[in-house]
Amino acid sequence: MLRVFGSVTRTGFTAEFDLALPLEGVTAVLGASGAGKSTLLRCIAGLDATPIEVEVDGECWQGNGTFVPPHRRSVSMVFQDGRLFPHLTVRDNLAFPLVRAARAGTRLALGDVVDTLALAPLLDRRPATLSGGQRQRVALARALLAPARLWLLDEPLSSLDSDARREIAPYLADLCRARAIPTLYVTHALDEVHHLASRVLVLDHGRVIANQSIDDAGAIAPLDERGARGEVLRARAVHYLADVDLTELAIGSHRLYVAGRVADGATVRVLVAARDVGIALADVADISILNRLPAVVTALTEETSSSCLVVLDCDGQRLRARITQLSRKRLGLMVGMPVVALIKSVALA
Amino acid sequence: MTELATAGLVTFFLATITTLVLMSFAPLLAWWLARSRSRTQPLIEALIALPLVLPPTVMGFYLLLAMAPDGLLGAAWMQATGRPLAFSFAGLVVGSVIYSLPFAVQPLAAAFRSMDFGLLDAATVLGASPRDRFLYLVLPLHRRAMIAAAALCFAHTIGEFGIVLMIGGNIEGETRVLSIALFDQVEALRYADAHATAAVLLILSIVLLTIVYTAQRPRERT
Numbered sequence: 001m002l003r004v005f006g007s008v009t010r011t012g013f014t015a016e017f018d019l020a021l022p023l024e025g026v027t028a029v030l031g032a033s034g035a036g037k038s039t040l041l042r043c044i045a046g047l048d049a050t051p052i053e054v055e056v057d058g059e060c061w062q063g064n065g066t067f068v069p070p071h072r073r074s075v076s077m078v079f080q081d082g083r084l085f086p087h088l089t090v091r092d093n094l095a096f097p098l099v100r101a102a103r104a105g106t107r108l109a110l111g112d113v114v115d116t117l118a119l120a121p122l123l124d125r126r127p128a129t130l131s132g133g134q135r136q137r138v139a140l141a142r143a144l145l146a147p148a149r150l151w152l153l154d155e156p157l158s159s160l161d162s163d164a165r166r167e168i169a170p171y172l173a174d175l176c177r178a179r180a181i182p183t184l185y186v187t188h189a190l191d192e193v194h195h196l197a198s199r200v201l202v203l204d205h206g207r208v209i210a211n212q213s214i215d216d217a218g219a220i221a222p223l224d225e226r227g228a229r230g231e232v233l234r235a236r237a238v239h240y241l242a243d244v245d246l247t248e249l250a251i252g253s254h255r256l257y258v259a260g261r262v263a264d265g266a267t268v269r270v271l272v273a274a275r276d277v278g279i280a281l282a283d284v285a286d287i288s289i290l291n292r293l294p295a296v297v298t299a300l301t302e303e304t305s306s307s308c309l310v311v312l313d314c315d316g317q318r319l320r321a322r323i324t325q326l327s328r329k330r331l332g333l334m335v336g337m338p339v340v341a342l343i344k345s346v347a348l349a
Numbered sequence: 350m351t352e353l354a355t356a357g358l359v360t361f362f363l364a365t366i367t368t369l370v371l372m373s374f375a376p377l378l379a380w381w382l383a384r385s386r387s388r389t390q391p392l393i394e395a396l397i398a399l400p401l402v403l404p405p406t407v408m409g410f411y412l413l414l415a416m417a418p419d420g421l422l423g424a425a426w427m428q429a430t431g432r433p434l435a436f437s438f439a440g441l442v443v444g445s446v447i448y449s450l451p452f453a454v455q456p457l458a459a460a461f462r463s464m465d466f467g468l469l470d471a472a473t474v475l476g477a478s479p480r481d482r483f484l485y486l487v488l489p490l491h492r493r494a495m496i497a498a499a500a501l502c503f504a505h506t507i508g509e510f511g512i513v514l515m516i517g518g519n520i521e522g523e524t525r526v527l528s529i530a531l532f533d534q535v536e537a538l539r540y541a542d543a544h545a546t547a548a549v550l551l552i553l554s555i556v557l558l559t560i561v562y563t564a565q566r567p568r569e570r571t
Contacts, residue, residue, distance in 0.1 A: 047474070071476050071477055071481075075474060085468060086490070096485075104476065142475065
């Protein structure tokens, strides 16, 4: 169990944490910029001297007069910008935590991590000669080589372009699964962590506003600021259509199609972003969109002068659609109206 | 040995020892100045910078008082070695270290202040203690600033005049450095010798400053 309790005020910002988290799996830490995500991670790592109490598995790291110095805490952290040491080669960067761990009596081997992250060809190069994706891969490897009971990832992919992100994401996913070290994964992009996380922590203005298992998906909906505001539906795989490489999923009595193969009978989570959902008053048959779910409008919220968010209920599961104010007027949408949700794209979570 | 060679050797030893002494503690002091949020930090920084603004004669005067056999430094030195500190080579080293201190500390502190502190956090979470971070991250990252600071100390010590005159006097083979020798030669109207001495000092200074500015040039991206 990880417990973080107390408050800290920096210029113009107050964080007030009261948090208990089981130390297992990946916990996604979400929230807008300035919500206190990095403050929380830095506080756990002990990088800022704060009066906040931190307790890991019953062991007090700070608070009540104790302060375990950050370099003695069993955490490893990956930063957004990699932070490789520019004067050292990749090999020496990787050796940095190893040497220190060995002094503290822990022996770890380089070879494993180098293989997993395919770093062998980069070992003798200097950070300045690496691409953004390569640099972040080295940073990940380096963090893996520090003995840690807790892994803190502070937006590890957000400084990368989408190609580099695609290059690293699978490694990161494998590592999170294979290492089984409890991880706090800070991100802006829900879809980045969704398939990894078993838990979600949502911060807003320095407070924890949600801390729950990810299946209870409602919590995730209000957070994303980049338009990926969405919902998670639980569905059951019915059967795989081999000829078109689609799997048919069942949500209650309705059908949904996702690309690729899912084993029959498996329960999956499907992420549907609000921007990918359109609304029709009646089912439209002659349309390319396959996923059309009957639903009932349960709420309408104005977002801006031009867009609004429509909350839908689909056989007991929630969906959100972002549509224009003009469409809302033309369709005459009101709470309680039966509609059809047209879902442009779905992703397995 | 000629007069010029003797003065040159004294100058060289003085500058070398002063530089070694300074570089043994100036980086740590500069690091403290760059990182400290203590209220005494501005005062300490001002004290270190004093030799930049005070006339060397003022520094020399106070040092002379301190180094006198009944002065604080002089008495302690006398007790330890049985010899007076004023008008000795050791006294010159003490004076030079104080006089050249800002030339070692200021460029290092400036370099440290502009360092990417994020790297320190990265090293910390990888298990590096503060001492470890200083030795294996801060110092190697600032190798060039260290070279520049050392060269500047060396050059500045060679160019010292007023303070040497006040606390060292003019003893051949002990405290007569090149700048003092030059003064003597001009006083005695020995212009040919003065030309030689002045040229040595001029060329040495140009060489050292070139080293300083080469080391401080922005690094090429490789």
